[in-house]
Amino acid sequence: MATELELKLMVQPEYLKSACACLDAFCEKMNDGGQGSINVRQPTLDLMNGYYDTANGLLMDNGIALRIRAVNQQYIQTVKTRGSSRIGMHERGEWEWRISSDVLDLSLLEEVPLPEALVDMAWSRDLVEVFRTDFKRHVWLIEYEGATIEVVCDQGVVSSSYGQDDISELELELKSGPELALYQFAKHLAAELPVQVSTVSKAQKGTRLKHRRIEFPTKPNPTDSLQAFAEYWYETWLVYWEAMFHLKDEALLQPILSSIVQLQKCTPESVATPLAALEAKFESLFEDDDSSLLSKLAGTTDTGVIMLEVGYWLNKQLDKTQ
Missing domain, CATH: 2.40.320.10 (Hypothetical Protein Pfu-838710-001)
Structure with a gap:
């Protein structure tokens, strides 16, 4: 194995x-x-x-x-x-x-x-x-x-x-x-x-293809750590992002924005600041009500860079607890 x-x-x-x-x-x-x-x-x-x-x-x-x-x-x-x-x-x-x-x-x-x-x-x-x-x-x-x-x-x-x-x-x-x-x-x-x-x-x-079901992570208990909530909101963001392109439904940008807002509350300023900038960019694109919204979202490098920076930070925190 x-x-x-x-x-x-x-x-x-x-x-x-x-x-x-x-x-x-x-x-x-x-x-x-x-x-x-x-x-x-x-x-x-x-x-x-x-x-x-x-x-x-x-x-x-x-x-x-x-x-x-x-x-x-x-x-x-x-x-x-x-x-x-x-x-x-x-x-x-x-x-x-x-x-x-x-x-x-x-x-x-x-x-x-x-x-x-x-x-x-x-x-x-x-x-x-x-x-x-x-x-x-x-x-x-x-x-x-x-x-x-x-x-x-x-x-x-x-x-x-x-x-x-x-x-x-x-x-x-x-x-x-x-x-x-x-x-x-x-x-x-x-x-x-x-x-x-x-x-x-x-x-x-x-x-x-058969079940037409999007799989979401399990929400932490209210008494769990900020780290657990950060992991949850990060993975929820990832799930909604993939679903938005799979379903070709730009309306899913709204729960993506909500996930990013919640994620900012669970992370230090060094992580929350780029997340806030990405949130502002998405808000601006969403308000434009542009039929090419998905294409614009797919073509930016900001999203992937920040997703990876947050994922990198989360994994480093995980290593510290093991």
């Missing part, structure tokens, strides 16, 4: 070419500067993935994603768990096996510590392919601030009998080194590209 730590960034399709160019330029600059050849672009992949579950979504309800990936005429069976929260990042267990065909080998799941509701394997008789993700993946291996990071740029679709959704994102996965280097490199990218933090996995996108 491997533990996957990943930071996902939303990027609208019209900016994907710029994202690839930015990563190519970073590798060229670092290598020309004598920083070593680890900063390289790797071969582009066409990935076809089938996700399996019961008709009533028993695996997903228990935090399990089960898929078969076809790549370069080989098949890989993967299990991912929901994992633990890392404030804006995805941290989860991952098991992978090479298999001979596109047929699940459920005997391999003996290695996986399944939740109690799944241990008897009775559900295995009812598995069906519930959705697919098919996308092109551009890959870079990056060395930054003492960390080795795999950066991928994915473009494609997730589809099922209930419809389809676009895949358009960057993923930064930590291979070795300090965890917060993910945020540092993401901030480097966000300074040049209009990207924003996303907490919605491809598996969640597939499940959402």
Whole structure:
């Protein structure tokens, strides 16, 4: 088993070419500067993935994603768990096996510590392919601030009998080194590209096609710490932001503004000040009542930079308490 730590960034399709160019330029600059050849672009992949579950979504309800990936005429069976929260990042267990065909080998799941509701394997008789993700993946291996990071740029679709959704994102996965280097490199990218933090996995996108449900974080108890409320309002902001573009509903900017206002109350001045500036910018755009509001919001770099700065601060506070 491997533990996957990943930071996902939303990027609208019209900016994907710029994202690839930015990563190519970073590798060229670092290598020309004598920083070593680890900063390289790797071969582009066409990935076809089938996700399996019961008709009533028993695996997903228990935090399990089960898929078969076809790549370069080989098949890989993967299990991912929901994992633990890392404030804006995805941290989860991952098991992978090479298999001979596109047929699940459920005997391999003996290695996986399944939740109690799944241990008897009775559900295995009812598995069906519930959705697919098919996308092109551009890959870079990056060395930054003492960390080795795999950066991928994915473009494609997730589809099922209930419809389809676009895949358009960057993923930064930590291979070795300090965890917060993910945020540092993401901030480097966000300074040049209009990207924003996303907490919605491809598996969640597939499940959402059926249930049409947006997943929100659990609100803290009134007696919980300011840190807990800061985490809650930050993740609520991220959820509404992704939902606004998924639903193409600019009215969701209003709860985004409310989340940012609440977040300011839970953070020190050094964090609250840029949040207030972003709030003012959003208020101005919202009051314009412009039909191009979503396009303008998607094209600014301010949002991603501040999202990452707040996420970086929250994770540093988390490290202090562990």
